[in-house]
Amino acid sequence: MSTQKAFLLVEKQGHFELGTRPIPKPGKDEILVKIKSTALNPADLWVRKFGILYTEYPAVLGLDFSGDVVELGEGVTRFKVGDRVLLGGEFRSDYSGFQEYAISDAHTAALIPANLSYDDAATIPTALSTAYLGLYNDPLKGLGLQSFLTPGGEGAYAGQAIFVSTGSGSVGQVVLQMAKLSGFSFVVTTSSPHNAPYLKSLGATHVIDRTLPLPSLLAELEKIDALPKFEYAFDAYGRADTSLLQAMTVLVPGGKCVTVAPRVQFEVEDGKTLAKFSAEKHVKENVPHLRALLESGEATRLLESGKIKTQKADVLPGGLGGINGGLKRIENGQVSAVKLVVHVDETP
Ligand SMILES: NC(=O)c1ccc[n+]([C@@H]2O[C@H](COP(=O)([O-])OP(=O)(O)OC[C@H]3O[C@@H](n4cnc5c(N)ncnc54)[C@H](OP(=O)(O)O)[C@@H]3O)[C@@H](O)[C@H]2O)c1
Numbered sequence: 229m230s231t232q233k234a235f236l237l238v239e240k241q242g243h244f245e246l247g248t249r250p251i252p253k254p255g256k257d258e259i260l261v262k263i264k265s266t267a268l269n270p271a272d273l274w275v276r277k278f279g280i281l282y283t284e285y286p287a288v289l290g291l292d293f294s295g296d297v298v299e300l301g302e303g304v305t306r307f308k309v310g311d312r313v314l315l316g317g318e319f320r321s322d323y324s325g326f327q328e329y330a331i332s333d334a335h336t337a338a339l340i341p342a343n344l345s346y347d348d349a350a351t352i353p354t355a356l357s358t359a360y361l362g363l364y365n366d367p368l369k370g371l372g373l374q375s376f377l378t379p380g381g382e383g384a385y386a387g388q389a390i391f392v393s394t395g396s397g398s399v400g401q402v403v404l405q406m407a408k409l410s411g412f413s414f415v416v417t418t419s420s421p422h423n424a425p426y427l428k429s430l431g432a433t434h435v436i437d438r439t440l441p442l443p444s445l446l447a448e449l450e451k452i453d454a455l456p457k458f459e460y461a462f463d464a465y466g467r468a469d470t471s472l473l474q475a476m477t478v479l480v481p482g483g484k485c486v487t488v489a490p491r492v493q494f495e496v497e498d499g500k501t502l503a504k505f506s507a508e509k510h511v512k513e514n515v516p517h518l519r520a521l522l523e524s525g526e527a528t529r530l531l532e533s534g535k536i537k538t539q540k541a542d543v544l545p546g547g548l549g550g551i552n553g554g555l556k557r558i559e560n561g562q563v564s565a566v567k568l569v570v571h572v573d574e575t576p
Contacts, residue, residue, distance in 0.1 A: 233575050234327035235548040236286040240279040244552055246575065247286065251329045252322035254301035258331045261313060265350035266325035267292035267541075268554045268568040269398070276555075281319040290325025291317040292567075294340060294349035304334045306523070312340040316353035318509060325350075326548055328572055335523045336509050341532035351398070351539035351567035352531070358507040359402035360521050361514055362462055362486045363410070369505040369513045371460050371486050376409040377526050383411030391461040391478045392417040393471035394438060395427045396565040398539060399488055400464035404431045405536050407462075414455055418445075418474060423565045430537065438470070442477055449478060463487035468494050476500060542566040547575030 236247045254260040272289045275281050282289075297311045307313065315332045317324040322331050336357075340349040364375040376382040390407050394400045395417030407415045408431030415431055418438035427435050436448045449455060457480040465471035466489030473494075475485050481498040490506045505511075509518060521527050530536040542563075544550035547570055554568040 232328040233548060233572075234288050235290075235551050237276055237282075237289060239285045240282075241276060242285070244276070244555075246549055249286070249288070249321070249327065252331045254299055254304075254331045256302045257304060257334050258301035259297050259304055259307055259313070259334050259337060260299035260301075260329060260331050261293070261295040261315060261337075262298045262329055263293045263295040263325060263327065263572045264346035265294050265541075265569050266290050266548075266572055267350040268551060268558060268570075269354060270558055272551075273555055273559055275319070282321075284321065286321075288321040288324040288327050288330075289317075290327070290330075291354045292350050292352070293317065293325030293330065294346045295572075298329070301331075301334070306334055307337065307339075312346070312349070313337045314340050314349040314353050316357055316507075316509065326551060328575075333509060336518050338522045338527040339525070341528055344531060344538060347541040347543060347569050347571075348538040349531075350569050351541050352402070352536075354507065355398040355402045355539070356527060356536065357509075357514075357518055357521065358399045358488060359406050359464075361505060361507050361517055362399075362464075362488065362503075363403065363406055365503075365505060365517055366513055367484070367501070368503055369511075370503055371462065371484050373410060373460070375517075375520070376406065376411075377520055377524075382409055385413075386411040387413050387456065388460075389414035389416065389456045389458050391458045391475055392432070393461070393463045393475045394465035395419050395430075395432055395435070396423040396438075397464050398567055400462075401427070401430055401539060401565070402536065403462050403464050407431060409535060414452070416449070416452070416455070416458075418471070420564060426565060438474075442474065445474060446478070457483075459483045461485040463489070466492060468492050476502065539567040540565070541569040544568055544570050545574070546570070547572055549576055550574075 396419035461475035
């Protein structure tokens with residue numbers, strides 16, 4: 229078989245439809261994966277709406293997927309055919325998840341531990357890399373914290389406080405868990421109130437309604453006993469007028485914030501700093517951090533031990549054909565603390 233089913237964005241800012249395309253061949257240091265579960269992201273919407281990031285159409289989107297290794301490119305020794313792997317996609321059709329087969333750079337793939345299903349695994353790759361880079365990448369691209377994976381890094385921020393805007397998003401959920409591994413004594417986050425118990429189970433110490441106006445948010449912070457000043461904030465949603473504004477406002481003068489919105493415009497005052505970043509695999513500053521997390525086997529160990537938990541998967545019917553409806557749910561704000569996933573082999 230040389231062709232496969234794919235969910236295609238037919239042209240720039242055009243419509244999606246099911247179609248076929250060739251199965252790609254893995255090159256040097258790459259693996260070919262038969263995809264079992266693939267997950268949806270807000271970025272899939274941004275690509276279609278703004279016509280960004282892809283240069284060739286029809287295009288295949290999809291940044292999170294899991295499956296089985298079916299072919300090894302030259303030089304790959306970390307994996308063997310039949311391994312179960314989880315992967316973050318790229319903004320290139322051959323490397324994306326809304327199809328039956330995709331290739332991946334072997335350095336940034338990770339084995340799925342035996343305790344996780346393909347659905348569990350598909351919920352986590354992009355969120356894992358994005359949270360890790362935002363917290364631990366160099367100060368211009370992230371908060372520049374000492375990673376919990378380095379000697380003495382676990383628990384290094386005991387006694388300190390971090391503010392996480394939108395802890396209930398995919399990225400936010402992993403930021404909360406990593407902040408806990410870094411030892412922050414106060415992990416204060418925002419979300420819809422119904423997510424508070426879940427976010428506390430991940431590591432949030434305090435959860436505040438994300439829709440509160442700024443003065444009310446500040447009043448809620450005043451009520452927290454012995455709360456140190458926030459030197460660090462992570463905007464895990466990326467809206468200048470809501471999540472980022474909250475994160476920048478609560479920071480102490482001179483404090484550091486990082487946002488998931490690489491192009492957001494925001495006026496920074498009081499000696500505060502704002503790092504913006506993209507978690508794309510081939511950005512020079514990202515490479516050593518992604519290898520320390522993924523190629524090292526640490527990601528697999530963190531997931532196996534439960535130190536990092538995957539998201540709850542909400543499986544859509546219809547295989548790749550279910551993606552359209554899922555993207556509409558994301559666009560309408562009807563996704564709360566779950567990851568939308570489809571089973572590729574259910575595609576008609
Ligand atoms: N820089 C990068 O490389 C990178 C990587 C990954 C993601 N991102 C970006 O990061 C953002 C978040 O991605 P994600 O996958 O974590 O999103 P997500 O899982 O889809 O986020 C869903 C959550 O967002 C919250 N939310 C909805 N509307 C909001 C608003 N107006 N203000 C604040 N929070 C709101 C909801 O919280 P409640 O349910 O609690 O109300 C919901 O649970 C997206 O814009 C995405 O494109 C960037």
